[in-house]
Amino acid sequence: MPQLHPEKIAHRLEQLTELSVALGHGLGGQGRDIGPLLQRIVLLAKSMSGADGATLYRPMADGRQLAFDISVNDSLGIAQGTDMGLPGVPLFDGAGQPNLASVAAYAANMRRSVNIADVYHDEGFNFSGMRDFDRHHGYHTQSILTVPMSDHEGDLIGVLQLVNAKDGDTGQVRPFSSTDQRFIEALAAQAGVALTNQLLISQLEELLESLVTLINIGIDEKSPYTGRHCQFVPELTMLLADAAHATETGPLADFRLSDNERKQLWLAGLLHDCGKITTPVHVVDKATKLETIFDRIALIDTRYEVLLRDAEIAALRQQAAQPQQKDAIARALELEQAALREERDFIRTVNIGGESMAQADQERVRRIARRRWRAADGELRDFLDADETENLTIRAGTLTAAERAIVNNHISVSIRMLEALPWPKHLQKVPEYAGGHHERMDGKGYPRGLTKEQMSVPARLMAIADIFEALTARDRPYKKGKSLSESLRILGNFSLNGHIDPELFDVFIRSKVYLVFAEKHLHPSQIDAVDEAAIPGYVP
Template sequence: MSEHQHPYMLAQLERLNAIGIALSAERDNQRLLEMILLGAQEITNADGGTLYTITQDKHLKFEMMRNKSLQMSLGGTTGKEIPFLPLPLYLADGSPNLTTVAAYATLQDQTVNIANVREVDSFDFSGTRKFDEKTGYHSQSFLTIPMKDHESKVIGVLQLINATDVDTGAIIPFSIGHQTLVESLASQAAVAMTNHHLIDGLKGLFEAFIELIADAIDQKSPYTGGHCRRVPELTMMLTQALIDAKTGPFKDFTLNENELYELKVASWLHDCGKVTTPEAIMDKPTKLSSIFDRIQLLDQRFELLKQQAECAMLKEQVEILKSGGFNQEAEVRLTALQAKQDAFNTYCDEARDFLRLANIGSESMTASDLQRIKDIANMEMLDASGNKVRFLNEDETYNLSIKRGTLTAEERQVINNHIVVTISMLESLPYPQSLARVPEYACGHHEHMDGSGYPKGLTREQMSIPARVMGVADIFEALTSKDRPYKKAKTLSESLAILGRMKVDNHIDPELFDIFVREGIYLKYAQQFLEPEQIDEVDLTQIPGYQP
């Protein structure tokens, strides 16, 4: 090796090492492929190059082409399509395609180093000649190297064209030194590509799995369908508004690509603990719902009660007639009994209608409502054995006396426990560093800024901004959801009024609420996910706690 060659080769080895390190760090597939091809051209001083990958149907796909003389840059990060069809590895009759040099190198797992294509008969270079005729190019030396992964499986091909002399610029053959360097690069490149595909595959599987969990929860309940899908959308909308803010309290807030991904994963998993919540409680549409709505039993019971009362009345009327016959006094007594029965029937019908309404749970129960339930409960009727029993049993009375909504305190605790289960589930997972904050982000959406929330009673200062964003997104999605059994879908103005009161009560982050309204995130979300009848005219001056 001459003195002139020694520093040049040393520089090439150093460059090869630097490219190898860069390859292992690159996460974008197109940039990775580009780095491989440009690195190979650089260390061999090749004028042109093509990188192929092997497709599932056994073809070599043109991933990218570069040519310095022709100033050609196709494929990869350029976004420019390569106008060439993939090369078949096997011919129509199933025989190997050994006349195309790239296919040959792949099938034979062998480097092909050609000094001058015009002096070679064993390969078909008609395509190359057509390319030269069309472009005026002069293709001469070729180096075609299969890229093999760690299992020695060929996953792509690197083809370099026209090595050029560093000093004169003349086209020269690719030297054995160049071939060795590019073979080393190709080996590193194949491992990097395999690792990239493996990481991509695992990431894709991970994302599909968390979406599967979210879908399972949404499908578990017909009433919360889509909640786990919509909360991530709203979370990312609001987060992007914070990142874009040029003034105000969030002007310095930013999340990089990995941090945004971390938040997105957290928002997908924020309700994963609901897989353990019984459907009978999660979907409880009325106060008396269990396996079925027990209000139907009360309807039947009222009819039975009226019939029992009527039967008792008829017995009394018969006794009156038996004892004294039909006379004026008997007529008065009979009429009084019938009037009493009619009044009782009316009372029962009104009580039935009252319980039907109370059972829905959409209105707050007043003190007089609760007393009325007790009075109805204490009415007496005969059971199958003829014994007197209360009209409502203790469980029915307890459920019908729920002041608001359809859940008892115990059932609400079961529902609330989903966040404890979520924390337990998410904190048990072995996260990479880039996803370490998923549990914190996912598990704070029921906390209140004043510390009155659950499960940890965190205050605003103890919560990160992404966790507070999740809280706003979760509440607004629930307010506007059209799927809930115990309420009609609220309009935008109704939902914002409730959210505004939660700001005033220091339950949600006040600054997040302001940007949510000011930047029109509520409307952007509504246009994508709400029914047209929900999107009413919003008067910002009427929203509690908001200053337009």
């Protein structure tokens, strides 16, 4: 067998070196796309050996078959990366024993290269499938070189098969030389390491996203009222990010988001409320002002029942002592009990909470609180204790100042959790993107009081997504989902008072991001007519 010219050997070494350099610089595509890496391996193996065709087999998920992954063939005009649609190669026979009849399965099972000069004169393997292929395609397979590819632990990651080595001078099919085999084995080893690294990166990214999902499942199970928020905010964030990316005029005309930045923003959206996993559930889910583990309005109802009973007992005693005043006493009792029931209804109403509580209603609660009543132990006490009075006089919503501080602390916890992670270089912006959704453009937000100039565009746009989703959410225990027009009116005022970025709000409206999200996730009853010209802070 003729020996390779030293120049050709030098060229092959140069090709291997180039591949090593390329692999070292991350050849193989972005993220989980290993297609470019696999195609480079197949084409380089074909070129180095002078083969007419090359096929890459990959083990299937069940580990029992090899699947055709990439096939190329010059004579048949099979283009780069074409899948021939051929059936898989079984790695085991019907008895469960390793399949050693197929040359590809043999190489895979034995982790050994197979070099055959002429398949039509070889009796060591079953080439019936290859011969059927030849008859069907008018091809003639002669020499083949089959080389297994393994990872660092010896696990099979692929089988590379080369077909019909050709003489560089005559173009005639020749056997694959021992030098061919050694070079292809070196290539397979090198490619195996690179492919393993790529797969490990992919697995680590999948693990990271699974851990993110795990955290959100924990939040969802802990508080079903906010679980959908962790799903919807990332989606809405990316809708607005894509709209800002596509903007060609105005202050955001130069804003562009790379694929890597998109990935980081998506992860940040998923993780933006991860700190809520530490927030007490009775605070997160507080539906009424008096709710803790249960709604304490029932205790106050009981006190009113005691007052109604005491009033009736006192009236009966009066009637017994003054029978001639029986009717007048009865009428006075009726009025007193009606006043108590009206007062009880008032307390029930203010317990529900709302956007604003009138000062007069707050003062009335304080007057009621000072009424004396006799408890079960016989002691006279104020009708409402200090904690009940504080909760029932909450001006807006259902949270006291202390409880609101607990809820607000979730963002500080989120930031601490995210900054504690050893993010790789390509994900280091995740904490910054996730940590800014409660900051304000005027510096009055929390937890760091950042201004617009101190925040990146991705961090600023997540604030709009977070607020809009919260306004329209129908699954919160303490409020109803607002209509589309009302939510946009509130957001518009936020853009005017320094709360959110007015430039991004303009994109949010102009690009109809709000409508895309609404039509997918809002209840039809919430999607009312929107007059964009009437939205505060927006100029059509």
